[in-house]
Amino acid sequence: QVQLVESGGGLVQAGGSLRLSCAASGRTFSSYHMAWFRQAPGKEREFVSAIMWTGRTTYYADSVKGRFTISRDNAQNTVYLQMNSLNPADTAVYYCAADPAWTATYSRPAYWGQGTQVTVSS
Numbered sequence: 001q002v003q004l005v006e007s008g009g010g011l012v013q014a015g016g017s018l019r020l021s022c023a024a025s026g027r028t029f030s031s032y033h034m035a036w037f038r039q040a041p042g043k044e045r046e047f048v049s050a051i052m053w054t055g056r057t058t059y060y061a062d063s064v065k066g067r068f069t070i071s072r073d074n075a076q077n078t079v080y081l082q083m084n085s086l087n088p089a090d091t092a093v094y095y096c097a098a099d100p101a102w103t104a105t106y107s108r109p110a111y112w113g114q115g116t117q118v119t120v121s122s
Helices: none
Strands: 003-007 008-012 020-026 033-039 046-051 056-061 070-074 078-081 091-101 116-121
Touching: 003 091, 020 033, 020 091, 020 116, 033 070, 033 078, 046 070, 046 078, 056 070
Parallel strands: 008 116
Antiparallel strands: 003 020, 020 078, 033 046, 033 091, 046 056, 070 078, 091 116
C-alpha cells in the first residue's frame, strides 16, 4: 500500500499559478510512477500528467501541456504539479496517484490520494 496526501490547492484568479504537492508514504516512493488526475463538478475524472520514477519521462494531457509541469523529489517522497496560466476550466479536485507499472500510472493507477480543491476565478 501507498498513502498519498495532496496539498497546495486553493482559490486563485485566472492567469495565476499554484503548486500542488503530494506526499507519499507506506512503500518505497522511488519505486512508483506518479500521476495527477482531476475531476470537475459533474464530470468524470481526467488524466492531467504523469512522471516515471526516475523523473526522466513525463506525460501531459493536451489541455495542460505548456502550462503545467510535473516533477518529483524522491529524497523527499514528494511529487509536484506546478500550474501556470490557470483558467476557470482548470477548476477541479486534483488527485495524486501512484502505480508500479508505467502504463497503469496514466490510465488506471492503483493508489490515490484524497484530493485537493483548485478553484480558478476571474
